[in-house]
Amino acid sequence: MIRYFIAAILLAAALPAWCALNVFATVPEWAALTQELGGDKVNVYLATNPLQDPHHVEAKPSLIARARNADLVVATGAELEIGWLPLVTQQAGNPKIQPGKPGYFEAAAYVTLQDKPTRLDRAEGDVHAAGDPHIQTDPRNILRIAQPLAARLAELDPANAAFYTARQKAFADKFGAAIANWEKQGASLRGVPIVVQHKAFTYLIAWLGMTQVATLEPKPGVEPTTSYLSEVLEIIKQKAPKMVLRAAYQSDRASQWVAERAKINVVTLPFTVGGDEQAKDLYSFYDDTIARLREGAAK
Amino acid sequence: MSRRTFAHGALALALGMATNAHAATDADLDAIRGEIRQLKESYEARIRALEDRLKNAEAAAVAPAAAPPSPPEPVAAAPAAAGGIAAFNPAISAVLQGAYINLSQDPSKYMLFGFVPSGDIAPGPRGFSIAESELNLSASVDHLFAAALTFSLTPDDTVSVEEAYAVATGLPYGITPKFGRFFSGLGYQNEQHQHVWDFYDAPLVYQAFFGGQYTQNGVQVKWVAPTDTFIELGGEVGSGTNYPGNDRNKNGIGDGVVYVHAGGDVGTSNSWRAGLSYLQTASSDRAYSIVDASGIDTPVSFTGRSRIAVADLVWKWAPEGNPRERNFKLQGEYMWRRESGDLTYDTNVNAALAATSSYSSRQSGYYVQGVYQFMPEWRFGARYDWLDAGSVSYGDNGAYFGDVDFHPQRTSVMLDWTPSEFSRLRLQYSQARLVPGVTDNQWFLQYILTLGAHGAHRY
Numbered sequence: 149m150i151r152y153f154i155a156a157i158l159l160a161a162a163l164p165a166w167c168a169l170n171v172f173a174t175v176p177e178w179a180a181l182t183q184e185l186g187g188d189k190v191n192v193y194l195a196t197n198p199l200q201d202p203h204h205v206e207a208k209p210s211l212i213a214r215a216r217n218a219d220l221v222v223a224t225g226a227e228l229e230i231g232w233l234p235l236v237t238q239q240a241g242n243p244k245i246q247p248g249k250p251g252y253f254e255a256a257a258y259v260t261l262q263d264k265p266t267r268l269d270r271a272e273g274d275v276h277a278a279g280d281p282h283i284q285t286d287p288r289n290i291l292r293i294a295q296p297l298a299a300r301l302a303e304l305d306p307a308n309a310a311f312y313t314a315r316q317k318a319f320a321d322k323f324g325a326a327i328a329n330w331e332k333q334g335a336s337l338r339g340v341p342i343v344v345q346h347k348a349f350t351y352l353i354a355w356l357g358m359t360q361v362a363t364l365e366p367k368p369g370v371e372p373t374t375s376y377l378s379e380v381l382e383i384i385k386q387k388a389p390k391m392v393l394r395a396a397y398q399s400d401r402a403s404q405w406v407a408e409r410a411k412i413n414v415v416t417l418p419f420t421v422g423g424d425e426q427a428k429d430l431y432s433f434y435d436d437t438i439a440r441l442r443e444g445a446a447k
Numbered sequence: 448m449s450r451r452t453f454a455h456g457a458l459a460l461a462l463g464m465a466t467n468a469h470a471a472t473d474a475d476l477d478a479i480r481g482e483i484r485q486l487k488e489s490y491e492a493r494i495r496a497l498e499d500r501l502k503n504a505e506a507a508a509v510a511p512a513a514a515p516p517s518p519p520e521p522v523a524a525a526p527a528a529a530g531g532i533a534a535f536n537p538a539i540s541a542v543l544q545g546a547y548i549n550l551s552q553d554p555s556k557y558m559l560f561g562f563v564p565s566g567d568i569a570p571g572p573r574g575f576s577i578a579e580s581e582l583n584l585s586a587s588v589d590h591l592f593a594a595a596l597t598f599s600l601t602p603d604d605t606v607s608v609e610e611a612y613a614v615a616t617g618l619p620y621g622i623t624p625k626f627g628r629f630f631s632g633l634g635y636q637n638e639q640h641q642h643v644w645d646f647y648d649a650p651l652v653y654q655a656f657f658g659g660q661y662t663q664n665g666v667q668v669k670w671v672a673p674t675d676t677f678i679e680l681g682g683e684v685g686s687g688t689n690y691p692g693n694d695r696n697k698n699g700i701g702d703g704v705v706y707v708h709a710g711g712d713v714g715t716s717n718s719w720r721a722g723l724s725y726l727q728t729a730s731s732d733r734a735y736s737i738v739d740a741s742g743i744d745t746p747v748s749f750t751g752r753s754r755i756a757v758a759d760l761v762w763k764w765a766p767e768g769n770p771r772e773r774n775f776k777l778q779g780e781y782m783w784r785r786e787s788g789d790l791t792y793d794t795n796v797n798a799a800l801a802a803t804s805s806y807s808s809r810q811s812g813y814y815v816q817g818v819y820q821f822m823p824e825w826r827f828g829a830r831y832d833w834l835d836a837g838s839v840s841y842g843d844n845g846a847y848f849g850d851v852d853f854h855p856q857r858t859s860v861m862l863d864w865t866p867s868e869f870s871r872l873r874l875q876y877s878q879a880r881l882v883p884g885v886t887d888n889q890w891f892l893q894y895i896l897t898l899g900a901h902g903a904h905r906y
Contacts, residue, residue, distance in 0.1 A: 197715050199767040206763075206770075206904040209677030209710025209720045216621050216671045231868075231904040238593065241671050243617035270869060370867065371823055399772050399823065 169305050172218035172245070174229050175202050177284040178255060178297075180421040180430045182222055185298045185315050189308050193218070198422035199397045202228055203274070207235035215240035218251070219304055222297065225254030226261055226281035253300050255293045259283050263350050273367025284420060285352035287327050287434050294319055326431055333438050340445050341389040343380065343412070345403050348395050348419070356441070361387040364402045372402050384410045391444035395419035415444035537586030538900035542642045544578040545894055546571060552887040559651065559855050560882045561836025562810065563749070564735050565658035565690045570648055570889055577602045578893070579641060581609065583900070591615060594627075597640070609640075609662075621671035631663040632681045633704050633724035634780050635759040639905065645776070646861055647875045647891040650814035651832040652782045655855075656755055658690040661726070663704070677710040677720070691753040691786070692728035702728035706757075710906075715768045720906060724757040732791075739792075739847045749806060751788010757781070761906070772823060779815035784808070792844045804842035811835045816859075824865050832857040855881040869897045 168191040173179035179194040186192070193214045196202050202224070205211075215221065215236045223229050237245055237252070244251035261279025268277055283289045298316035302309035338357040345364045353360050362383045366376045384406070391413040394403045403414045417437050418427035426436040548571050557569035571578065579602070585595035592613045599609040612627030630638045636653065637660055649659045665685020672678040687701025688694045695701065703726070710720035734748040758781045765774035790806035816830035834855040841848050857880070863873035877889040 197768050200769045201771050204769075204771055204904070206906045208712070208718050208906050209679075209708070210675075210712045210718060212671060212679075213675055213677035213711070217673050217675075227901075230901050235903045235905065238614060238616060239623060239669070239671070241618060241621035241623045241669070243619050246617040249617075270867075273867075397769055397771075 169301065170217050170219045172215050172221045174221070174223040174233060175284075176421040176423075177290070177430070177433075178222040178224070180433075181290060181294060181297060182301075184319050184430060185294060185312055186301055187311070187315055189305065189311060190301065198418065198420050198427075201397055203231060205229070205232045207232045207239065211236045212239050215245060216242050218242060218245050220251045220253060220300065221245040222253045222255065224281050224283065225256035226278040226283075227276045228256075228281035250300065250303055253297060255289075255297070256281055256283060258293050258296050259289045262354065263347075271367075273365070274369030280347070280350045282348045282419075283351055285349050285437075286355040287323070287330065287430075288355065289351060290430060291320060291323055291327065294323070323430070326434070330434050330438050333442065337441055337445055341387050343384065343389045343392045343406070345392060345394040345398055349393055349417070352417075352437070358441075361389050364392065364406060377402065377405055380406060381410055384412060391415045391441075391447075393417055396423040413444045413447050415440050417441075535586070537584045540583045540897060540899035540902065542581040542583070542640075543894075543896045543898070544580060544642060545576065546578050546647065547575050547892040548573055549890040550887060551889070552885060558882060559655050559834060560853050561839075561855070562655040562834065563691075563737075565655065568649070568654040568659055570891075572602075581640065581642065585900075587616070588613060591617075621673060623669045623671075625667040625669070626665070628662060628664050629667065631661045631683055631704055631726070632667060632669065633661060633706050633726055633755075634757040634782075635720070635722065635761055635778060636780065637661055642895045642897075643902075643905065645778075645816065645818045645826075645828050646830055646859055647873065647893050648877075650780070650816075650830070651834050651855060651857055651881075652780065652812035652814055655810075655812060655834055656691065656782055656784050662689050663702075664688065665700075665702075675711075677708070679708040681706045681708070687728040691730060691733075691755070691784070693730040693733045695729065695731040702726065716766055717762065717764050718906075719760070719762045721761075722757070722759045724759070726753075726755045726757075728753050729788075737848070741847075745847070746793050748791045748793065749786070749788060750791075751786060751806065753784065753786045755782060755784045763906075770820065772820075774820045776818045777815075778817075779813065781811070781813040783811045785810075790841060790844060792847055802844055804844040806839075806841055806844075808837060808839040810837040810839075826863050826865070828859075828861045828863075830857075830859040830861075832859075853883050855879075857881070868901070871895045 168189055169186065171179075171182050171186070171190050171192045172195060173182055173192055174195050176194055176196070176198050179192045182190055182192050195211050195214070196205055211232070218240075221233070221237065223233055237247065243249070246252060256278065261281070261283070263280040265272060265275040265277065268275065294316055298312045301312045305312070334356045339359060341359045341361045342353070343362045343364065344353075344360055347363055347365070347368050349360075362380050364372050364377065364380060366372055372380075389412065392403045392406060392415065394400060394414055394416050396416055396419050400414065400416070406412065407414045416424070417440060418424040418433055421427055421430060421433045423433070424436065427433040550570060550573050554569040554572065558564060580600040582598040582600065583595065585593070587593045593616050594613040595610060596608070597610040599607045601607070608628060610627075610629050612625050612629040615624045618624065630640075632638055636644065636650065637657070641649075641660075653659055663683050663685040665683055667681060667683040669679055669681040672680070681704075683704040684700045685702050686694075692702055704724065706722055706724035708720060708722040710718070712718045729752045731750050732748045733750070734746060736744050736746050739745045760779055762777040763774065766772070785808070787807040788805075789803050791801060791803040793801040812832070812834035814830060814832045816828060818826055818828035820826045836853055836855075839848075857877055859875060859877040861873055861875035863871055865871045871894070873891070873893045873895070875891040875893065877887075877891075879887040879889060881887065
C-alpha cells in the first residue's frame with residue numbers, strides 16, 4: 149500500500165516536469181524571456197552562464213546531453229553560436245531541434261541587425277557577416293522577439309497556446325511600460341560620449357543615443373596593444389568621454405589600464421541577465437544597466 | 448483635423464474682418480482683436496498639445512511600448528553574397544601548416560624499440576618544411592544528410608582523402624549514424640584533426656598502436672542516452688584495412704569498434720569526459736622488418752588478430768566557465784594491445800629458413816598532458832609519453848629474437864601563441880628516449896593557419 153502511495157507521489161512530482169516543454173537556451177537573456185513567456189509550462193536549460201563569452205564555448209558533453217532531450221532551442225543566431233551550436237545539434241541525435249525545424253528558434257531573425265560589415269575579411273577581426281549579434285543590449289529587441297517566441301511555444305505546445313499568448317500580452321504591456329520608464333531615466337544619457345572595451349554595445353548605444361568615440365580593441369576580438377591604447381588615450385583627451393563601458397564577462401585589464409591613465413570611469417555592465425548581482429531578471433537587468441550608466445555619466 | 452478647423456476659423460475671421468472693417472468702430476475693433484488673440488492662444492495651446500502627442504506617438508512607435516506588440520518584422524533576408532549560382536556552395540576552409548625542425552637523431556631511423564613499425568610516424572624532415580595542409584568542404588546534403596570532405600595535401604605532393612563522410616541528421620532517439628571514411632570515435636584525441644592537437648606530434652601510444660591515428664572506412668552509429676549526464680554509446684564496423692589491420696581481400700566486416708563516453712560539468716568551472724573503447728581488427732601477412740637477436744634486419748610478417756582497449760579522460764577548467772582569460776586542460780589516455788596469430792620469419796638469405804610459428808604480444812602505453820592558458824592568447828603545455836613493449840612470445844621462432852625489456856618514453860613541453868581563432872604559432876621541445884641508449888632532442892617551431900569557414904569548437 150505504502151509503495152503505491154510513494155509511487156503516486158513520485159509520479160505526481162515527475163509529471164509536471166515531464167509534460168513541460170524542454171527548452172535549451174543558448175544565452176541567459178533567452179532563458180529569461182522563455183521563462184517569462186512559458187511560466188511553469190516550460191523547463192528551461194541555460195547552456196552558458198552570464199560570465200562566459202557566448203562565442204568562445206565548446207560543444208561540451210553536458211550541452212549535447214541537454215540538447216538530446218530539448219523540444220526547442222532558443223539561440224541568438226547571427227553567427228554568435230557558430231562555433232558550437234551546429235556541432236551540438238548535429239551530435240545530439242534530436243530531429244526536433246535541427247535548423248529549419250519549429251524546434252529551432254533564432255532571435256536575430258526578428259530584429260534588424262546593425263553594423264553589417266562593409267568589408268568581410270578576417271583581417272577586420274571577429275566580424276559577424278550578418279551584423280552585430282549582441283541584440284539584447286536594447287530592450288526593444290526583447291519585446292520584438294517576445295511575440296514570435298510565444299508563437300513558437302504555442303506551435304510546439306498547442307494545448308497551452310492560449311496560455312502563452314496571454315503571458316506574452318501581459319509581458320508586452322509590463323515590459324513596454326518599463327521601456328518607457330528606462331527611456332525617461334536614460335534621457336540624460338543622450339549624446340554622452342563614451343568609450344567601449346569591445347564593440348558589444350551597438351544596440352544599447354543606438355537606443356540611448358550615446359556617442360561612441362573609441363574602442364579599446366583595435367579590431368573586434370583582438371587584444372589591444374599598449375601602443376594602440378596610447379592612441380585611445382589621445383582620443384580620450386580630445387573628446388573627453390564620460391566613461392568606458394565593459395561587459396561583465398570581459399577582462400578588465402585594458403579598461404583599467406586606460407582608466408588609470410585617463411582618469412575616466414569604467415562602467416561594468418551586466419550585459420545579460422545574471423551578469424551581476426542586481427541583474428536578476430529581464431527587468432532588473434535593464435534597471436541596473438541604466439542605473440550604472442547614469443552613475444557613470446554623473447561622476 | 449484640428450489644424451483644418453483652425454484654418455477654417457482663420458479664413459472666416461479674415462472674411463468677416465474684410466466685409467465689416469469699414470463699418471467697425473474702435474470698440475468693435477478692440478473686441479475683435481481680443482477675440483482673435485483668445486482664439487490664437489487657444490489654438491496655439493491645442494497645437495502645442497498635438498505636437499506633444501505626435502512626439503510621444505513617434506517615440507512610442509520606435510519603442511512599441513504599451514501598445515499591442517507589432518507583428519514581427521519580416522525575417523532578415525540572407526546576405527546578398529549568398530545568392531546566385533554560389534548560393535549552395537559548401538563551407539570551405541583550408542589549414543596551412545609548416546615547421547622548422549631540429550632533431551639530434553636521424554628521422555629516417557626513427558623507431559619505437561620493441562614495437563612494430565606502423566607507417567609514417569617519424570617527426571618530419573629536419574630544417575624548414577611545410578607540414579600537411581588540409582582542405583575541408585562541408586555542407587548539408589539535403590534534409591537527411593550532412594557531409595564533409597577533407598583532403599590532406601602532403602609536403603611530398605601527394606593528395607589523400609583524410610575524411611569523407613556523411614552524417615544522417617535529425618534521426619530520433621539520440622541516434623546519429625555516420626558513414627564513409629572518418630576518424631574512429633575511439634579514445635579522445637583520435638577524432639581530432641592534427642591541426643587542433645595541443646602538441647606538434649601524436650602521442651607515442653597513437654604512433655605505436657595506430658600509426659598516428661585510426662581511420663575507419665565503414666559505418667558508425669552513436670547513441671546519446673536521454674539523461675542529463677552525457678552518456679554516449681558508439682559502435683563502428685569497417686574495412687579494417689588500416690594499421691594494425693591490413694587489406695585482407697575479404698568480404699564482410701573487417702574490424703569492429705565499440706565505445707562508451709560519459710561526461711558532464713562539475714560546478715560552472717569544470718567539465719569532463721571519460722571513455723572506454725575497444726577495437727578488434729585483423730591482418731594477413733602484415734609485413735615489416737625487425738632486428739633479430741643477431742642484429743640483422745629481417746623481414747617478418749604477421750597474420751592474426753589485434754585487440755586494443757583504450758581508457759581516456761579529459762578534464763577542463765576555466766574560471767566561471769569562461770576560458771578566454773585562463774583555462775586548463777588535462778588529458779590522458781591509456782591503451783592496451785594484444786596481438787595473437789602467426790609470425791613468419793623470412794630471411795632473404797635462404798628461403799628454406801623461413802619459419803612460421805605462433806606469436807602473441809601484450810603491450811601497453813599511455814600519455815598524459817596538461818595545457819594551461821596563463822593569459823589570453825598564450826598557452827603552456829607539458830606531456831609525458833610512456834610505452835611498455837611488454838611480453839612478446841615468438842613460439843618456436845623465439846631463438847631468433849632477443850628479449851625486449853625497454854620502455855620508450857618521451858617528455859615534451861610547448862608554448863604557443865594564438866593571436867586569433869585562426870592562427871597559432873608553437874614552440875615545442877621533446878626529449879625522446881625511444882631506443883635503448885639513444886636520446887633524441889627534438890625542437891619544433893610550428894605555425895597553423897586556418898582560412899575560410901569558422902571551425903567548430905570541439906570539446
